[in-house]
Amino acid sequence: MAPARLEAVHRSLFDGFLEDTVFRQLLSAGMMVLLAVFCWRYESSGLLIVWLLIGLGTVSYRSWCERAYRIAAARRRDTLDNRLGFVRRMEPVYMLQGTVWGASLLFFFGRIGPYNQLACWLIIACVASAPLTSVALVPRLLRAYTNLLFAVLLAGLAVTIALKPGPVRDLNLLFLVLPVLHWCLLARYGRFIFRRQANQFGEQYDLALREQEAQAVIRMKNRFLAAAAHDLRQPVSALSLYTEFLLENPESHLELAPKIASATLAVKNLFESLFDLASLDSGQISLHVEQVELRAVLEGLRVQFEPLAAASQVELRVCHSDLTVATDGVRLRRMVGNVLSNAIKFSPPGKKVLLAAPAHGGRGRTA
Numbered sequence: 001m002a003p004a005r006l007e008a009v010h011r012s013l014f015d016g017f018l019e020d021t022v023f024r025q026l027l028s029a030g031m032m033v034l035l036a037v038f039c040w041r042y043e044s045s046g047l048l049i050v051w052l053l054i055g056l057g058t059v060s061y062r063s064w065c066e067r068a069y070r071i072a073a074a075r076r077r078d079t080l081d082n083r084l085g086f087v088r089r090m091e092p093v094y095m096l097q098g099t100v101w102g103a104s105l106l107f108f109f110g111r112i113g114p115y116n117q118l119a120c121w122l123i124i125a126c127v128a129s130a131p132l133t134s135v136a137l138v139p140r141l142l143r144a145y146t147n148l149l150f151a152v153l154l155a156g157l158a159v160t161i162a163l164k165p166g167p168v169r170d171l172n173l174l175f176l177v178l179p180v181l182h183w184c185l186l187a188r189y190g191r192f193i194f195r196r197q198a199n200q201f202g203e204q205y206d207l208a209l210r211e212q213e214a215q216a217v218i219r220m221k222n223r224f225l226a227a228a229a230h231d232l233r234q235p236v237s238a239l240s241l242y243t244e245f246l247l248e249n250p251e252s253h254l255e256l257a258p259k260i261a262s263a264t265l266a267v268k269n270l271f272e273s274l275f276d277l278a279s280l281d282s283g284q285i286s287l288h289v290e291q292v293e294l295r296a297v298l299e300g301l302r303v304q305f306e307p308l309a310a311a312s313q314v315e316l317r318v319c320h321s322d323l324t325v326a327t328d329g330v331r332l333r334r335m336v337g338n339v340l341s342n343a344i345k346f347s348p349p350g351k352k353v354l355l356a357a358p359a360h361g362g363r364g365r366t367a
Contacts, residue, residue, distance in 0.1 A: 012201040102152025136190040262303040313349035319356035
């Protein structure tokens, strides 16, 4: 898994863990008070009060730590190291809370009436299972809580059953089987929840990433279309000016016909370059490299931009070259044309713009 994806998934899992923390603390505190009420008449009130104070203190401290972390995370950048450090600090707290719940067996098993005892078993089953959907998102804390809860619970059951007389002890051995089954089911279901949520958050990250990539492609296409529209504007403008002049001066058709043909060819080449847009979808743009005569390129640019230069009162001078270069002719015309267009537009009236391709060491360089 890529580091960025792993970080995003881990952050989403941790946010899901913290989302229901208030409900979990209230549930745990309420269940502790309820269990104490069921056992109050049958057990030493002093020991029960000590157990209740330790349990409620653990719940309060756990709630304070998780609330403090949420506040701190909102003020600073929430990193993977910060989250892992928080989990390490909270692990002993979850272990203590599991131990407190496991030790509650000593207050009701074989000591209180059957109905109250059944209610206490239901409370234990509830506090072991209720936080599973959220605590399972941090497997280390889930193991710390459930392992201590069931380990202490089974140890208390084993000791209590061992002290019972023979027939009663044999009957109570069934109580060792049920917690073990419950423990195994919680562990298995917790792993399932974690994998399912991790996969779901991973898919959400992939979808968001693909959406960003699609938006980037759209922005690239928009820039391409804007550049193509900019390139098309000049030859189309030249065609319009040549056509108007031809209508006013029909006798100049022999002089204007080659210029109109050259401007038309420029438009044709630019339209052909629009097919690059389809290549953007696959992330590939193929270059059509061929031997291009710079004289033809320069002459075509002269014909294309002369009307713009005349309208801007700028003198356009072109020094032809007999060089031949291996390049993509369409893209060469577009790049040089963009530079030439800006040079004419931003030159003050009366200035000169020179377009040339002098040879240096057998190589051409456009200036």
